[in-house]
Amino acid sequence: MRQEIIALTIVTATSGFLSLNFLRTYLAPPLSRWLLKQGHAKFAFWVRKQTPASNGSCSGCKSC
């Protein structure tokens, strides 16, 4: 039972991490563009900043 609780906690935390990463990588750029078009510049730049920064080594590849 205790093993199951620990295992499910790890699964929940990982699911959260994956979802957040997906949102930051794929949803933040279009969302920020949309916000910019709506005139919410400050919020748009905050959202854009959430996109994981690339170190330039793989030309901004988002796969990792």
Place this chain on the structure above:
Amino acid sequence: MSKLITQIKKTYDVALAGNPNCGKTALFNAITGGNAKVGNYPGVTVERKVGRALLPDGSTLKVLDLPGTYSLNSRTLDEEITRNILLGKHALEPMPKALIAVVDATNLERGLGFVLELRELGIPLVLALNMVDLAKSRGQVLNLEILSRELGIPVVPTVAIQKEGLEKLLAEVCLLKSDLKPAVLIDWKKPDQNQIRSRFAEVDRILSLSIVQATQPALWTERLDQIVLHPVLGTCLLVLVLAFVFQAIFSWAEIPKGFIESGVSWLGDQVGLWLGKGPLESLIVDGMIAGVGAVLVFLPQILILFAFILVLEDSGYMARAAFLMDKLMGKVGLHGRAFIPLLSSFACAIPGIMSTRTIEQRKDRLTTILVAPLMTCSARLPVYSLLIAAFIPNMSVWGPIRLQGLVMFGLYFAGVVIALLMAVIFRMSLFRGPKPNLLMELPTYKLPRLKNIGLGLMERSVLFLKKAGTVILSVSIVLWFLVSYPKAPVGAHEAAISYSYAGIVGHAIEPLFRPLGFNWKIVVALIPGLAAREVMIGSLATVYAVEGRENGIALLGQRLSEDWSIATALSLLVWYVLACQCFSTLAVTRRETNSWRWPAFMFLYMTSLAYLGSFTIYHLAVKMGLGKI
């Protein structure tokens, strides 16, 4: 809005500008301590890069590395980035306050033409005369004082890759600092023919005064090019080089692969013994270790592939291969410049798609972007390796040439052929138009630098391990939950995994893929495989590990060969050759085309092609009697 843009603008004090392949990025790396990608072919840098340099007076300087260009009269997207930044017209990048013009000392005439153009901008300028060692070895004697006097700017000889001349260069930049003024927008006008002619006449005048002894042609390069660029001999050599690379990927990786496999297996056993049977032990052994370990074993093969790519790039052979392929590419309607993006796509389609910025015409560029993901990227390598090792006998075909290596070569070759066929179709339907000629500067041959290769391999290893430790690990954990819960009801007749969430979803989608010979486990693994292709291996490993513990975690290949027919394996291989199993590729296509239309089209055409291809191969293989397990 404009106020905000002003706020987020950063001032780059110095920008590096020059012709393509003159060593700007090598100089940028040398003065900033960075490790941006360098290569011995034009068009490596297609985006601006930022770094920081320490000046002799203790102050720091922001340095901007710009894509190479022959003039401010830009024709391609990467050149446009350079021009807009230099003229202060870039939306978010401010204009540099000073410039380091980088010129290849062995190619002064072309380089100085651009320097004169930069001088006209009125931005404080220092000339870094790069690769002077190469020019000297070819007999060049240059009077730098006269050159500096005639140009009216400081000239510093440098050898960027050996970090020679950097102190003097930075000292000159330091002196320039006192002249730095607030950047003023420049009203630049496209020069007419007379202005261009007079600029090159000025270059000739300056060179006639400053050159004491001219550079001799690179004899070795000329001699080697007689073979390498020969239509028949050169093509044979290219095929031989590629065949050798694929043989090496299999044979050289065997020992390190075995070590990693044993290590992963040992770790799984130890964790199992330590934790005892239970859900946590299953999560760690069947989910994490099986999932990540199954992908990790392919690291040696990926590194071998990249080592070859880096050696070929550094030596100058890649640009020759592009030249050699121009005729063939022209026949299918692709621009000669498309070769480098397509070649980059062998590593990953994302930098490949980005490097299409060097292609002038939108139609040519779009054609290249759409076919680039068909080139076999390194993420496909683990899938190919696993299936080939499991289903193709490791027998010798002819001497050292083995069947597994040949099949791997065939899969890469199939990707290329289908990409070229699709290019023909696109050029005849969507993107009709004339094919422009290729104008490309061939670099001289150079000995590949060990440091460069080492850095490249280190970077690739870090990226691969990072991916294994983040995306693949996370997907394996989530997938473990999906294949383990809910548990099978009491008195269930089927395997417990069939009652799990993944089992339910897999069984629901399976009918769609049954004509291709895919079972529900493949379907379940294909879904997370959309995040990154190699994730599919980790997912398969988790599914099979949870389903059958008794076989151990390191024998995924053996489990697959027991569960799948050869027809199914061939069908899955064809699916992986053709399908667009990569979110990141679609995202970068959207960014580069500025529309969702093209990534949607890319996904649809590639998925349809994959379905059709897999269906055909599966049914052909079944007809040939390969459909039995």
